[in-house]
Amino acid sequence: MTAPEPTRGGFNETDMRHILERACAAASLDPTGAELLRGHTNAVVRLTSAPVVVKIARRGTPVAEVQRTVQFVRWLMDRGFPTVDLHPVPQQPVVVDGHPVTFWRYLPQPEQPVSAAQIAKPLYTLHNLPAPPFLLRPLDTVAAIRASLARTKALPDESIRFLSRRVDRLENCLAEVRFELPAASLQGDPQHRNALHDSGQVVLCDWDTVVSGQPEWDLVTIEVHCRRFGYGQDHYGTFAETYGFDVTAWSGFPVLRDLRELRMITTNARKLPHAPQTFGEVQRRVEGLRAEDTKLAWFIL
Numbered sequence: 211m212t213a214p215e216p217t218r219g220g221f222n223e224t225d226m227r228h229i230l231e232r233a234c235a236a237a238s239l240d241p242t243g244a245e246l247l248r249g250h251t252n253a254v255v256r257l258t259s260a261p262v263v264v265k266i267a268r269r270g271t272p273v274a275e276v277q278r279t280v281q282f283v284r285w286l287m288d289r290g291f292p293t294v295d296l297h298p299v300p301q302q303p304v305v306v307d308g309h310p311v312t313f314w315r316y317l318p319q320p321e322q323p324v325s326a327a328q329i330a331k332p333l334y335t336l337h338n339l340p341a342p343p344f345l346l347r348p349l350d351t352v353a354a355i356r357a358s359l360a361r362t363k364a365l366p367d368e369s370i371r372f373l374s375r376r377v378d379r380l381e382n383c384l385a386e387v388r389f390e391l392p393a394a395s396l397q398g399d400p401q402h403r404n405a406l407h408d409s410g411q412v413v414l415c416d417w418d419t420v421v422s423g424q425p426e427w428d429l430v431t432i433e434v435h436c437r438r439f440g441y442g443q444d445h446y447g448t449f450a451e452t453y454g455f456d457v458t459a460w461s462g463f464p465v466l467r468d469l470r471e472l473r474m475i476t477t478n479a480r481k482l483p484h485a486p487q488t489f490g491e492v493q494r495r496v497e498g499l500r501a502e503d504t505k506l507a508w509f510i511l
Contacts, residue, residue, distance in 0.1 A: 226253050229306045230244060233266070240257070241257060242258070250485060253265070254266075265313075266309050267303075267418075269307065276418075277303065280302045282395075283296055289339070291336070296313065296315070320407055322407075323402060324412050326435075327448040329400055332412060336394070336414070337391070341395070341422070346395060349423030351473050354473055355473050358477050359476055362476065362480050365482070369496045372499075373472065380468055383465045384469065387461075387465050393424055396420065397419065398417075426462065426463075427466060430457055431470055434467065439508060471499070475495045478492050491509050
């Protein structure tokens with residue numbers, strides 16, 4: 211399934227290039243000929259002058275959150291964990307006009323995409339690491355959903371009311387869930403696009419969503435992506451077998467599944483002003499929830 215044309219993190223091409231030039235100057239890098247890779251949330255740009263990817267966060271992104279991400283990735287790198295490495299810039303992030311900017315090693319990718327089963331090993335390793343020597347934000351999906359709804363202006367009022375009622379109900383259900391796996395550091399959004407091939411192994415990337423919490427949240431995210439984006443049940447099954455835990459067989463799965471999908475929908479609903487071309491898909495997903503259609507295929511946004 212294909213996504214609409216990328217935006218640039220909520221700022222236009224001219225502004226993006228200006229920020230890129232200033233950030234690269236601070237890092238002694240040359241932005242000439244840089245290419246946009248992704249831009250729905252942040253602008254992710256590949257330099258052609260060096261094997262570096264530059265990630266430009268939206269203006270107003272808390273610098274402390276980006277600093278925590280950098281700190282966590284450096285901790286992973288020190289432990290030899292399979293992650294995309296930070297490019298060796300002494301001080302990250304570089305802040306330009308309120309946009310925190312980070313620099314990463316570029317990994318050219320083969321045509322063969324990363325499979326869910328290949329994500330299982332590094333994700334299992336992550337979930338079994340000791341706690342880092344600094345605090346991570348605790349996972350609070352319910353609060354994140356409500357925060358997105360409070361900032362959503364582009365959906366019909368009835369859709370927002372429906373989503374609000376749904377999160378209220380799921381919050382009550384969540385209070386009864388009993389987790390089986392011990393708490394751990396979570397990637398927060400593990401999926402096929404947040405993992406890359408690297409010299410015969412698969413490494414995790416995009417650590418903006420790192421939190422502490424229950425691993426079942428990460429595992430549900432993989433299941434949702436396999437089911438909603440056309441990978442299929444067998445694709446998920448090989449992941450569960452490789453990881454060693456099938457979250458769909460766990461009693462709390464329906465609650466976490468519904469919360470995860472609701473968070474994905476409300477996050478995209480909040481971003482509609484920056485990506486108005488995605489309105490139809492977001493509203494289609496809402497109607498799918500209204501119909502309790504757990505098999506409706508979603509288009510990637």
